[in-house]
Amino acid sequence: MIFDYISSFLGAIPAAVIAGLVPMVFIIPFALFAVYWERKVSAHMQDRLGPMRVGYHGFLQTIADILKLIQKEDIVASAADKPLFNIAPVLTFTGSYAAFAAIPFSSAYIGANIDLGVLYIIGVSGLVVAGLLMAGWASNNKYSLLGAMRSAAQIVSYEIPTVIVILTLFSMVGTLNLYELSELQSSNMFNWMIFGGTVTGWKKIVLIPLMFAAFLIIYLTTLAEVNRTPFDIPEAESELVSGYHTEYSGMKFAMFFLAEYANMFAVSAIVTSLFLGGYHSPFGYLGNTIGITWLVPIEQFFWFAFKGIALVTVQMWLRWTLPRLRVDQLMVVCWKYLIPLSFLIFLIVSLLMVL
Amino acid sequence: MIEMETTSTNLRTQEMVLNMGPQHPSTHGVLRLEIELDGELIVDVRPHVGYLHRCFEKHCEAMTYPQIVPYVDRMDYLAAMYSEIGYAVAVERLLGIEVPERVEYIRIIMGELQRIASHLVAVGTYGLDIGAFTPFLYCFRDREKILTLFEMTCGARLLYNYIWPGGVSHDLPPDFIRMTKEFLTEFKPTIVELNNLLSYNKIFIERTANVGILPLETAINYGVTGPNLRASGLKWDLRRDDPYSIYDRFDFEIPVGKGWHGTVGDCWDRYYLRMIEMEQSVRILEQAIEQIPEGDVTSAIPKRIKPVEGQIYTRVENPRGELGYFIVSKGGLQPHRVKVRAPSFVNLEILGELCKGHLVADVVAILGSIDIVLGEVDR
Amino acid sequence: MKTTEEIFEVLKNRYSEDIIGITNMPPEKIIDVKPDAIFKVSAFLINDPDLDFDNLMILSGLDDANGTKTNQPDGSFEFVGGTLSVVYHIESTKHRHKLVLRVSVPKENPVTESVVKVWACADWHEREAYDMVGVIFNNHPNLIRILMPYDWDAGYPLRKDYKNPEFYQGMKVPY
Structure with a gap:
């Protein structure tokens, strides 16, 4: 969208660079x-x-x-696998950064309006796992390796309920394009997917509790995907020191840190776009009321950032309140509770849609 | 406990040896654990101690009896008052002297305050081990108030040199009783708060209940004492069962583990017992503060300690268990031999037994529930 | 509840050969046992239902320093002969009685028996006694140093005639 606009007068490559830098303008201040x-x-x-x-x-x-x-010495352990060790933080950050391409910040700005936007984000986040595994392996440290193994198992497991919840939404609205999904939830708070979307009548009343449950499931699973407490076992400080980034220092550590915070916002943004009306205001727009139409996208951006940061704040709240699960309990939560529950919701919602 | 089935029993995979410590966030000091792992499953745990060995017992042989007092502080630095009480009681019994009423009351007030402070650290760091950071800071906030009380009494916050054989170094400051009363009224609600925040948290219970179960027979055979023994179900508290000082005058209960959320003697029992003991300490303190008589506190301190030839083993109920002093005198100004039965040293021995068959994360949970202080293990 | 004298009578009747006598070290009374009998005596003490000494409170090794003192030219001294002792403080959590046992071994050949199989907590205590005064416990599962470094070869620090080595692993010892 923004890419098409810029490339119309600058050519494709500069447009790609400029469009690619825009999320950075958001991520860096956000992380700070x-x-x-x-x-x-x-x-x-x-x-x-x-x-x-x-x-x-x-x-x-x-x-x-x-x-x-920045001023810190860049320490690389002598027994580390140096190329992998150096690539890992970059790759981790790339994964979370690439996810921002398909996130609709407002109706005027979406990096790449892909038809399979949600699946793209889930897929590209998979790069993070590769980065973590690389970091754990290349550090040549047993704690890092254990942490990386745990995080690979955890992220891969928790992607399943996430995708099933997304499938549920797909069965309701028939699109995976985040822009279209956001537009569907416009005009009224009760059009948000968490309140059953644009469905009307008795079906909506049945849908609301189901959607609340689906929202909780996807929020929990995304929490696990970004390794936050109570699912922070890959970097469990008291057991594994810091897990996969034990051996990192200086800017490489900062890269991991940046990736973690970028990821926190990315998953909150997905949850927002899917369930909480995306960039849409719950009340209508000041720009429309006073007749300045260019104000609307800016307002939309603020609403989006507000919802995203609100969800991030809840993540922080959970982190500083709850203890950490054990690795087997974490798997039990996923495989025994979240996956069957999400399948059940998927089944009921699909049936409802057919009726 | 997790049971895993191997697909082929003939297949022998190699165990990984994970070295936890001496520098590790949750070994509570400089303890080194050599953990043999099969995946994340523990095959064996071998503790290696001695990184903090300061030759305490050798020092004692070269010093007179009063000179040893500052050194006993440095063993269990989280409950230094109690180390001093133990030593003072041992020397007094060796000499056969009585101490004034007021001194006994001061000792009990100090000892129970110290027990609360020590348990607060144990509970807080245990939350930290399990991954809950916030309760830790709440615990330290309250411990700070106790340390302030100690500071105004004897000028030191951690290593006091306050309780001497025969008395205490000086009397309580004028505001002490009032401030202790204030502290107690403030502290009672925080126990409830802490329980709601951590003890009854579902995740916390999942992590600790049915983990590291210590049966009573094993506990006695391994010499485990203190809250760890009581959590296994034996009503054994030296304040009652081998009375010293004037504990027989106070009305308090000895809690035992009941397996509230799992089995008797699991980590949650050990943890929760410390919470109940804090409540009981508050009870003792309230009675002691009401009853404390006026009087002189330094009159019974001997000018020169020179016991006759003999030996004695006395023990007191330290926050961590049975703290015993074995003193052999050959009639000189210096003891012939001082050996300390450090509760952490004995309790730590059970760790390898408890950890077998658990996961790596459980080592941290079990170690934290035993509540050791490495200064005392290594002496 | 039994006094030391009563228990001494019981032991004397059963193991007349191995019980040496009763020593008064005020305020404690000690029963002296022969080194090679300590295992069977303690196994009897824990298994007998009337005695039931299930808790080993403390096991301490000490240098009695009762040999002949010989002064060395450099000002230090050495004990020749004499004994090392191991003192066992045991109690019964059921009957609430206590007992003190002592085993004395010659310094030249400080060998006694381990009681780990009777009281599991003796494991680390015996390692400490070995580490500090150099008593050797037969049948101990893992008799290595515990508080000192595993490769400490300058003797046993809690013996009265212990001298600091000049170097440990190439490092000067009193820094």
């Missing part, structure tokens, strides 16, 4: 903000103040941290 936000949220939950010294209420703390990380 999210790290600060996480510290403040955790601090206030724990009777502390959190960072207070750098800037107003420590607002510049993350920038100071980034400066520190």
Whole structure:
């Protein structure tokens, strides 16, 4: 969309570069903000103040941290597999970055309007697993290897319920294009998929609890895919020190960190687009009311960012409240509860749609 | 406990040896565990201790009896008051002296405050081991108030040198009783809060119940004491069963493990027992503060400690278990031999037994539930 | 509840050869046992229903320092002869009685028997006694040093005539 617009007067390659850089403009400030936000949220939950010294209420703390990380020596263990060790953080970040291409930030901006948008995001996130496995293997550290193995098993398992929930939605609306999906949920809060979408009548009343359950399932599974507590066993600090990124330092570690926060937003964005009306406002738009139409996409972007950050905040809240599951319990949650439940929801919703 | 079936029993796969520690976030100090793993399943755990060995017993042989007091602080640095109480009781019994009433009360107040502080660390770090970070900071917030009380009494926050054979180094400060009362009223609701936040959390129960079950027979045979033994179901508390000081005057209960969420003697029992013990300590403290008499606290301190030839083994109920001092005197100013029965040292021995057949994550859960202090293990 | 004297009578009747006597070390009373009999005596103590000593509170090794003291030219001293002792403090959690046993072994040949099979917690205590005073426990499953480094070869630190080595692994010892 934005690519078509730019390439019409600059040519394909510059357009691709420019369109590709736009998400970066969002990710970097978001990551800076999210790290600060996480510290403040955790601090206030724990009777502390959190960072207070750098800037107003420590607002510049993350920038100071980034400066520190840049200055750090780049340590590579002598027994590490160096090419893989160097590629791993880049690959991990690429995976989460590429996912941003298909996320509709507003009706005017979507990097690539792919018809199979959701599946593309799920697929490209798979690169993250490869990156983590590489990092774990190349570090030549038993803790890293254990962490990488755990995270591979976990991410692959938890993709199944995610995809089934997406299939459920597909059976309702018949499209996997995120832009179209968002447009379907426009105009009214009760058109959001979590309230049963545009379906009307008694079917909607039946659908609402099912959709709430589906929303919870996809939120939990995406939580597991980004390795956050209570599913953070791949980097379980008290058992595996830090899991796959134990041996990383300096900017390579920062890459992992950035990828983690980018991923947090990416999965929240998917959940938002699928269930919470995407970029649509629940109340209507100020731009439409006062007749300035170019204000609408900007408002939409703010709504999208707001919903995304709200979901990210819930992730943080869970992280600082709950203990961590054990690796077998994690698998039990996925295979014994989430997958059958998501199949059941899929079955009922499909039946409803046929009726 | 997880049971896994192998597809072919003849197939022999190689175990991986994972070296946990001496530097590791959840070995609670410098403990090294050599873990033999089959996948994530534990075949064997071998603890290696001694990284913090400071020759305490050798030092004792070269010092007079009062000079040893600061050194006993450094064994169990999370419950230093209690190490001092144990040592003071041992020397007093060796000499056969009585201490004034007020000193006994001060010792009990200090000891029970220390027990709460020590259990708070145990409970908080246990949450940390399981992955819950927030309860840890709540625990430390409350422990801070106890340390403030200790600081205003003797000037130190961790290693006190306060309780001496025959008395205490100086009297309580004037505000102490009032501030302790305030602390107790503040502290009672936080136990409830902590229970709601961590103890009854579903994930926490899943992680700890039915994990690392310690049967009573094994516990006694391995010499496990303290909350770990009581969690296995034996009502055994030296404050009652081998009384020292004036514990027989107070009304308190000795909780035992009941297998609330799993089996008797599992990690959750051991953890939860510490929560109940904190409540009981509050009860003792409330009575002690009401009853404390006026009087002199330094009058019974001997000018020169020179016991006759003999030996004694005395023990007290430290927050971690039975803390015993075995002192042999040959009639000199210095002891001939001081051997400490450190509860952590003995309790740690059971670890290998408990961990077999569990997962790597359970080692952390089991180790945390035993609650060791490496300063005391290695001495 | 039985006193030390009563238990001494029981033991004396059963193992007259192996029980040496009763020593008074105020405020404790000690029953001396021969080194090669400690295992069967302790197995009897834990198995007899009237005694039932199920808990080993502490096992300590000590250097009695009762040999002839010979001064060395460099100011240090050495004990020749004399004994090392192992003291067992045991109790019964059922009958609430306590007992102190002692085994003395000559310093030249400090060999006694392990009681790990009776009280499992003796494992680390015996390793510590071996580590610190150098008593050797036969039939111990894994008698290696515990608190000192595994390759410490400068003797047993809690013996009274222990001298610090000058170097350990090429490092100067008192830094």
